Amino acid sequence: MVQFAYVIAGSEATGGAGLQVDLKTFQQLGVYGIGTITCIVSFDPKNGWGHRFVPVDPQVIADQFEAATASQDLDTVKVGMLGTPATIDVVAKALASQPWRNVVVDPVLICKGQEPGAALDTDTALKEKVLPLATVVTPNNFEARALSGLASLETIDDLAEAGRLILARGPKAVVVKGGIDFPGPDAIDVLVQASPAGGQPTVQVFSAPKIGQERVSGAGCTFAAAITAELAKGSTLPDAVQVAKDLVTRGIQHRVPGHTPFTTVWQGA
Numbered sequence: 001m002v003q004f005a006y007v008i009a010g011s012e013a014t015g016g017a018g019l020q021v022d023l024k025t026f027q028q029l030g031v032y033g034i035g036t037i038t039c040i041v042s043f044d045p046k047n048g049w050g051h052r053f054v055p056v057d058p059q060v061i062a063d064q065f066e067a068a069t070a071s072q073d074l075d076t077v078k079v080g081m082l083g084t085p086a087t088i089d090v091v092a093k094a095l096a097s098q099p100w101r102n103v104v105v106d107p108v109l110i111c112k113g114q115e116p117g118a119a120l121d122t123d124t125a126l127k128e129k130v131l132p133l134a135t136v137v138t139p140n141n142f143e144a145r146a147l148s149g150l151a152s153l154e155t156i157d158d159l160a161e162a163g164r165l166i167l168a169r170g171p172k173a174v175v176v177k178g179g180i181d182f183p184g185p186d187a188i189d190v191l192v193q194a195s196p197a198g199g200q201p202t203v204q205v206f207s208a209p210k211i212g213q214e215r216v217s218g219a220g221c222t223f224a225a226a227i228t229a230e231l232a233k234g235s236t237l238p239d240a241v242q243v244a245k246d247l248v249t250r251g252i253q254h255r256v257p258g259h260t261p262f263t264t265v266w267q268g269a
């Protein structure tokens with residue numbers, strides 16, 4: 001039987017990030033992808049590949065959601081870039097309109113090259129309206145600092161502590177990604193899960209050697225999309241995180257250069 005995975009995210013015109021990556025990742029992992037576009041990002045090659053960002057009208061987002069959820073019984077959704085408080089409002093309302101088995105939130109605050117300041121109002125709306133709906137949230141180093149309030153994440157204990165603090169905002173689980181900024185030779189991800197019995201959250205560490213010293217576009221999108229696909233197929237969360245990490249590691253090993261100043265993950269590796 002075909003399994004479905006749904007994504008609500010932005011389009012990124014070069015195909016290296018955003019909804020394009022989500023759908024490629026879903027396909028690679030054998031699930032049928034359905035997507036709703038929240039915004040359109042067109043990097044500007046004439047201007048240092050800076051971001052040109054256009055939000056999709058909230059009603060058009062609601063219409064896409066209506067079409068998607070009427071066409072299939074969807075129970076697993078990934079939320080990627082939202083971009084504005086108005087978008088966050090409509091997406092949060094849409095998500096609350098039906099039950100979900102899995103809600104994977106990639107809390108995209110800024111994408112490469114964007115001004116950090118532009119993210120602040122979006123950051124607040126995301127924390128208040130979307131994080132509490134998440135069954136799992138996948139912040140990178142920067143996002144984990146923004147969402148936890150911790151100033152720096154330098155050790156595995158710091159990553160776990162950030163995860164616990166973000167857990168207190170309502171999601172059921174957090175995967176904090178150390179990424180390239182984390183000290184040392186390894187790419188470390190820490191999964192912090194609320195204990196069903198109400199005890200201490202459980203902590204699991206995933207590690208693989210870093211590949212190169214440069215950020216690769218689309219890694220975060222691929223990671224969260226792969227978790228989503230695996231959860232859609234019925235995996236446990238730790239198994240889904242391991243599959244996602246392996247896919248991203250392979251995708252970075254086989255990263256794709258372009259005329260852009262960054263390389264992108266190859267989901268088909």
Ligand code: PXL
Pocket residue numbers: 009010011012017018019041080081108110111112217218220221
């Ligand atoms: O990589 C984060 C990201 C997510 N979604 C969209 C993006 C980006 C970064 O460029 O454009 C649509």
